[in-house]
Amino acid sequence: MRRNKAIRGDACSRTASALAGGRHRPHPLARSGAAVLALVWALSAAGAKVPPFSDSSALGQVSGDERRVWSQGNEIAQAIDRGGMIYEDPATTAYVQGVMDRLFPEFKGRTKVAILKSAQLNAFALPNGRIYINQGLLARFRNEAQLATLLGHEGTHFTNRHGYQNEMSAKDASGFALFGAMLLPGAIGLLPQLLAISSVYGFSREMETEADVQGYARLKKAGYDVHESPRVFEHLMADVKAEDIKEPFFFATHPKLADRVQNMKKLSAGSPTGGDGTSNLDYANKMAQLRLDSLEHMLSMGRAKSALIMLSDPERLPEFQPQVQYYVGEAYRLRGQEGDVKLAEEAYLKAIEAVPEFPPSYRALGVLRLKANHYTDAQKYLDRYLELAPDAPDRGYVESYLNIARKKAGGQP
Amino acid sequence: MNKFNVAAVVVLLGACAAPPQRVDSSRTEGPDKSYAVDLPVGWISQVTQNKQLLVTRDGTLLEYILITKSPPKEAFPKTKKAASDSMLPAELAELEIAEIKSEDQFTAALTVIENTPAEITGRSGFRFRVRYKNNLGLEIQRVVCGFAEKSAYYQMQFGAPTLYYFDRYYPDFQKAVASFQLTDSNKKTSSLKSQGFLSENLTRTNWTGH
């Protein structure tokens, strides 16, 4: 085996062979270097762990190194604030903050949740205690217990100081890599860049698992129904599949989503059923406007398949406000697969029936009819749209369509 | 960092298909000679590696005009959608807005200020204006207009910070769009026009105001 590796001749095999003491003749420094590398690696791995914060009072005692990492977090938070990325809804934000405070009462006032205007299913924690959750993810949850699962996970990243640990590990490991590169040139020069990147995009597999397990413990202690926890990762899996996303880069260092669903199921298997936060209706009422805003946002980014995960679920649809059928129509229209035009039209008609004074449904149906050369119908719906929304920002388009429809309708019964 | 910060560096350091040139005479042909347009004299133009025509006076961080011609199937690469000459202008605008929103977290939070039909070189197209903020809280505005032909999708955009630069140089973009013409071999009637979708309400005077 070692001989074959030596014959392969590439840099990596020479390195591996050198470390294994194989038949390839390493540089004289490399033999002693391998022992040094092993020791440095062991030391750096052992040094990375720090104890979690016990409560808010511990936050005043952090080292200068950790404050630097917080400072990076502060800059990111500033950029987010200035960049207009926050979804400004005080009532919804206060509700989410309330769930956070229930899970982490000893850090009340120190962890701060904000909602981001983003359709993607994502959330992240900064080392300084700022927790961000995307509109899209909040809209996807069915109930408070699922939200609490996510917040328990993200809050644990903060309390367990994962951002700081990751940064220190990256510095130690890249130091190792540099010395390694010096002694075994060509082998591992890329390592510093990769580790630095992973500390920005997300945390290691071990840290994510720790956040899952300890976040779960918080969920249980706060009295939530733990059987809702696997569903958080099921939502993510469904989205990844719908939008045909290769699990993003940072998931490569994370436990795979399917594994995390299984881990949560195992954790909750022994727990009794019942617990707080399972009322889908209560959560739907609190998230009513956010869900519609999220749908608008999602559709405006062309993420029709993602929107249809929620909208084609007959159990979920009644949770939305009645004009949701318009968004169903829009999702089918934007998805544009065979048969979708018909599905869109049916949905728009349902929207008109449910909420006759909601203007966009008429516009949408009018445009569909126009494209199908049904000019009289098109005119009827487009006229109604402008009656209901005389100041519509897209009036220019609609008037141009009406112009065509009126001319063409002249030749139709 | 959004694509126009990258573009700024790329343009000014010259890593493009051809070196940047001062615009000495206004009438300029596109890289594949399928169109001609009046560009502001004294600005600096460059053809990018994607055969786009990028023009700026001070640097793309401050203002730019970008003219793109793409095959319909490659019109919206981020959202992986295609353009088609049978699409309504509002539908093209919708796809273009989705494309901008997909650039980064800052553009994802953009607001559409206006979105109207527009006639460009006799074709039925769209024009919209959006605004968003960068990471320092500086507001940026972008105007995009475009239309689809059977064989190509044409798009022109202007971007600049709202503070001083947008109002100062937007008229140059308006003149460029008003002057845009397809060359003889590309002057085929669009599918929309042949179906009668070209609104008679639209005239070139659309381009004299916001």
Next chain:
Amino acid sequence: MPSLRLAIALVSAAVITGCASQSTSINKSVSQQPERPLPHRILLAQPDIRVHEISTGGIVEKVDEWSNKASDEAAKSLESLAQSTKMFELVPPSKLSDAERATLEQYGALYALVAGSANLAQHSPFDAWKKRAADFDYTVGPGLADVAKNEKLDAVVFLVGTDYISSSGRKAAMVAGVLLAAFTGIVVVPASQPSFLTAGVVDMHTGEVLWFSTEIRSGSGDLRDPAYVKTVVDDLFKSYPGAVKAADAKK
């Protein structure tokens, strides 16, 4: 001001071969009208100097304490220079109201883009951009005129800089790298990063960037060191039209 920093970082990487480099642009409205009075009361926008530590393996971290110190030292150095040369009267930012400070912040953000563009134009190898840089008329527009009027100001000066301090581990690695190269011929020396300081004086009534200068240095200097900051600021302002006039007057 990330756009300016990005521009300078890229320029530094591409252009710098020696230990120091300075580039200066003077607005054509100043160079074409030598008798035009220069600004007298100049507001000092809060200097933004960022000092980073580079770890052994190249991880870069901004250090707030060092950054604040370097920014304060830059302000003090410029105040001292203004007082000793009488080039202008420097007005501290604390004089502004909250609303004026907010306006200045917005224009500071615009200045970052202007300065970044000007810097890239200065260092572009292409004739079109070289001519553009020579025909310097960059501006932030007249939006600061009301603040100028209220506070009787003529101009604002922006100071932006970045420095990189190698950790002791990295320094050891640099030494080890040099020794390794000497003894074995294997060259793996961790790269050092150049530091830079840039200054721009903006006429608050017209918005014209009257003067813009960048000093890029690689070597052992440290922007936390008051004496070093003083030499960098003094060198930077040697090309300021006011300094040139004062020097000419002394001859």
